Ligand SMILES: Nc1nc2[nH]cnc2c(=O)[nH]1
């Protein structure tokens with residue numbers, strides 16, 4: 001960039017201190033005494049060394065009043081990406097974890113989701129889940145809503161109002177043998193999906209996009225899957241669903257779609273595997289199926305809390321990475337009981353340790369790798385890595401200002417820790433009390449501003 005171009009960028013604010021992020025090459029890159037400038041459009045205008053601040057201030061023409069210095073216990077990290085969360089299920093998060101998946105859907109998920117035709121109820125729950133996840137540091141969320149178009153649109157509006165980057169899906173299901181009233185006709189599901197997409201796009205929310213959302217193969221007919229594949233293709237949209245979460249589900253999919261070679265093949269056949277597809281779970285995928293993910297560019301959302309809570313299975317993360325399949329972390333609320341990606345970071349490591357206990361050759365996931373999955377990995381899994389995921393110049397400033405020694409927080413200050421230990425402690429022990437500020441596309445979204453503060 002020429003100096004004259006730089007001078008035309010208007011700098012909104014600058015932070016000086018420690019920045020920690022992931023790159024393709026390095027899971028944890030630490031930039032100590034760095035300066036990062038955010039322009040008035042919310043993009044990262046520059047990242048430099050603290051000692052070069054004077055020079056940067058001349059090049060980018062900002063005054064010292066725009067610079068905020070972090071303390072020695074603080075650092076910035078990229079905002080976290082929740083690649084899979086069910087917003088309506090937040091209403092019963094932390095309960096109902098006593099049965100396996102298909103029984104759980106019938107007993108808890110479907111009856112609760114059917115209540116979201118009530119817009120007032122939806123408004124109350126969706127406000128809570130957006131606020132809670134933002135406070136927990138989720139700057140990007142990939143949401144399932146319910147089959148109801150208007151309340152799904154409301155979720156998009158609430159995410160936009162609070163400034164969260166979000167993919168929002170109106171759930172599609174034209175088959176439901178367990179809760180008969182919680183399903184749509186094939187035609188309604190197709191038509192309402194088209195209406196949902198048109199109305200959400202029409203709002204022109206800068207950070208909220210629609211995502212085509214067949215719930216999973218078991219709840220959709222081939223006719224519906226086919227049309228959803230076409231809708232996604234014609235509008236170049238994201239796609240999300242579930243895959244290979246539980247062995248009984250895999251068996252039933254084989255029975256229901258006998259013409260397909262595998263579960264993955266069912267989605268592939270209907271053009272639902274693209275480089276803008278994210279599939280939750282994948283615990284029981286074969287190598288052949290992973291190769292198809294790689295070939296199509298589709299990604300997986302690893303949801304370890306849910307996989308343990310519903311006794312669904314254990315994803316072999318090493319094998320997924322070996323196949324070069326894009327991978328992010330998901331909370332899968334409420335199959336997963338926690339609405340924090342920090343919890344997913346911890347469970348992902350725990351699960352890989354269980355796999356090591358079973359097979360000592362299995363290489364455990366390091367905290368550095370889990371950090372990358374929670375940030376850059378998630379942005380890649382959602383094909384949003386051109387906009388978010390790390391502190392590359394030109395990306396949006398989606399960031400968490402973390403203070404490991406926040407007064408009243410969960411981490412006791414024993415001695416001064418260097419940045420890498422600070423990050424490790426935050427990932428393993430921290431919570432929202434350590435997250436002083438949350439930024440999405442340069443806008444400070446936490447602490448909440450009036451009149452929405454509670
Ligand atoms: N964990 C989980 N798996 C699913 N498969 C289909 N629907 C769901 C859901 O709501 N949660």
Ligand SMILES: [Zn+2]
Nearest residue numbers: 086242280332
């Ligand atoms: Zn799910």
